[in-house]
Structure formats: structure tokens, C-alpha cells
Amino acid sequence: MSAIMREMRSAYAFVERNINLIKRYWGWEIVWLIYSLVNSLAVTYIGAGMERISGQALDTQYLITYLLVGTLIWSYLSVIFYAISEMIAWERWEGTIEYTFMAPVSRPTHLVGTTLFAIGYGVVRTLVILVIVASFFHLDLSGANIPGAVLLLLAGSVSFVGLGILAAVLPLLYPERGAQMTNAAAALLLLISGVYYPVETLPAWLQMIAKASPATYVIEGMRGCLLHGARTVTLLPTVFLLFSAGIAVITVGLIVFRFMERYAKRTGRLKRSG
């Protein structure tokens, strides 16, 4: 019991630390929120303007919701991805990495704490953006399957936790450019996952890569729920796929992280702060 309590306290260390980081760097937080908000609005206005752009009659309402779902889900998933991949980058920036790695905290405990924060932060941030963006457009979600969408989003979060762990290896190995490399990984996911357009729009070889991205299934499933009211039972295979793929990616991520942590300790890479 005391061992479990100790692990819970250790996991909470990362939740509290990240909340404190938001409080201390609130200026950055506001800038980042405004950026995400403006980005969501700009993308959604493309849908609103398509009739004028093409000169043809279109279902504008459908286009707006289509783009809004993509931009909001991407906003949420990318927050999960960045919050977890930055679990090492923050320690590098502040120079505290050696103290965190010297503490008797297992990497799964480290991950549990970071994930709890990431999901809470992602939900709050996405809801704020949703409320503001929704006030600009008339959204009709009367036929939407909201519980199914939430289920899908939770399953998708698991996969993004795994991807975040894999990305967190980069700042561990490359003190100076690791964090920038995670941005490139996120940009690739944005390109191939059908966030703003159907995956079928991509060249055949990119469509093949898109099949490996969990975001592809989350976004497609979410559109099914919110635009077409897909029933929960029809979503279960996707939920199962996302959940099992997520567990597999987390397991692989932890193994890779453990291996790379030992490599970093052999080569002295924990020392440099970047």
C-alpha cells in the first residue's frame, strides 16, 4: 500500500510541476491559445468561403463542421503529443534533467503523471477553443453521437500517449535539436492524417503511411459520429483497434525509452542542458 502511495505521490509531482509551469509561463500560454484559436477560425472560414471560391452551390454547413471537427481534434491530440514529448524537453530547458533522472521514479510512473496532466490540459484547452469558435458559426450537432465521439477520442488518446513517448526520446538523445525534431514528427502526422481533407486526396504512397497514423482513424470516426451520427456499436472495431494499437505503441515506447536512457547514460548525454 505504501509503495502504491509513494508511486502516486511521484506521479502527481509531474501533474503539479506542469500546472506550476502554466502558471509561471502564463504569457506563453495565452499566446499559444490565441494562435490555436485563430488557426481553428482561419481553417473553418475556408469552409465558410468555399461557395464563393468555387462559384458553385455547396453544403457550407457541412464543410464548416467537417473542418471544425478536424481542427479541434487535431488541437486536442497534438496537445497530448506535445505535453508527453516535452516531458524531457522541459527538463532540458530548465537544466533539471539530472535531478529528475536521479530520483527513484520509474518511467511508467513518470508517464502516468505526465499523461494525467496532458489529458486534463488537452480537454480544458480544446473546450475553451470549441466554445469560442462555436460562437462564430452556427453549429448543428443535433444528430451527433456525442458519447461515441468521446469514446473514440479516449481510445485515440492512448495511441497519442505512445507516440508522445517515442517522440520524447528525441530530446533525450539530441539536447540541442531534439525538441525541434518532435515538431517535424507532429507536422508529418498533420499532413497524412486527414485533418483538413480526406486521406484519399493524398498520393497513394502517402495514403499507405496515413494508415499507420492513429489520428487518421480518430478523425474519420469523429466525423462519422458528429456529422453522420454513426452508432456506437459501429465504432467498436475502430475503438478496439485504436486502444490495442495504443497499448502496443506505449509498450514499444517504454522499451525504446528505457534502451535510449541507458544509451544516454553510457554516452553522458544527460549532462548537457541544450
Place this chain on the structure above:
Amino acid sequence: MTIPALELKEVRKTFLKKKQKGRLSRAKREEVVALEKVNLAVQRREIFGVLGPNGSGKSTLIRLVSTLLLPDSGTIEVFGHDVEKEEFVVKRLINRVSVDAAFFKKFSPMENLTYAARLYGMPIREAREKMRQIMLRLGLKESTFTQPMENMSRGMQQKVAVARGFLTSPTLLLLDEPTTGLDPQSKRDVQAFVREIREDHDATVLLTTHDMEEANRLCDRIAIIDEGKIIALDTAGGLKNLVSKRNGQEPTLEDVFIELTGTRMEEKERDE
């Protein structure tokens, strides 16, 4: 037989360092030996000093014991526990204070220490009281406890680092040049606290320094390290006995260092 607090056997550690690359050639790497077949045993309740210039291998030694580096060969045991095979047992027994007071700079001392206490799984109410007591003992004013670390002087930050190191009541405290860059009063505060840790809390201290006076004043035994090798190990008095008197004056540890390495410590540091 009593198990030593810390025991290193034939420990070797090398790093690969990039050499300057030419315009067309790839960067070559050369092996740099940080520690070469180091053997030492630190007894329980001992303040053991490792004295050497910058780049002599002192910090590498501390990082190896701290589980932040893995040795190429040899074994390191803390109270009989192997640092590689029983990493988590060792992590619960040790803590470290380094020369660079690494903190979340915008956090206050209390926030930084709370983070450390939670990482070690400490009950937070108990930990907060302990933080207060240690920081007050080290001469920090209560009004500074909630100020951002970035507004504090180097000396004050280092005191918070010492408080963090002792917060978890380590049985082996690793101090890596903890007083470098401190003003004389802060230096005395930290040194007095180190003595107190040993006397009142039964802790063992491994202290690296390039301050001869500090080593002389604090340490029960001192190892002199140079270019990754331990070249002498004894009490301060024993080390001084290695050197004959000069002009009727008692030799200093600096004289011992010059005698053993053929150069002054400052010159060694300039060459690095």
C-alpha cells in the same frame, strides 16, 4: 565485516569526443578517459573528499555513483547495492548537490523542493515542515521561500540546492563542488551544515572540491585525483607527511598536489 557506504572497484569511464572536422571529411571521434581503474572505499559516517582540478574526473565519479552515468567496466556499490543492478534501491539511499544549482528558475524554493519531495514519494505536509527547517538552518529568510529562484543570488540558490539534497535524508550525500562561487559567509554556512549532517543524521558524505582549504577543514580522508586516476589517498595530515617541510613551514595540500603531479592546480585548470 562492515559494508562500506561506497565502494568502487576498478571503475573505468571513457567518453567519445568529436574532433574538429575538415571541410570534406566527417567528424572523427577520439576516446577521452575520464576515470581509469579507480578503486576506493568510503566508510559509513565518513566525510570523504575528492580533490582535483577541473576536468580531473571528479564530477564523472559523482555522476557514476548518482546512476546518471554507467561505467564502461568495474563495479560501484552503495551500502552493498550495485548501482547498475539495484538502481532504485541506490536512488533511495543517495542525493546529490552539484556545482550548478539546477532548478525551475521561475518556481519558488518551496515549489522546487515540493517537486523534489513528491518525486521521492514523501508525504507533503511532513516534507514542507522539513523544507522550512532546513532552509532556515541554512540562513535563508522565510520571505525568500516563495520568491522565484531567478530573483535569488547564486549563494541563496546554492543553499536551496543543499536543502534539496538533504530533504530526502540520504544516507550517502554526494556533494559536487557545493561551495564553488559562494561568498565566504555562505561557504561557511554550507560547510557547517555538512558537518551537522554527519554528526546528527549519521550520513556519509562524498565531497568533490578543488578548494584545498575546504578539503583540509571538512574531510576525514582525501583522495587526490588527476587525469582520471587517484594518485594519493590519506587523511589531510597523512597527505602532508608525503611532502617534506619547506623552509621550516608545514606543507599545505597545494604543496602535496604540486609534489604529486608536478604542477599547480590552477595551471592544470588553465590547460583544460
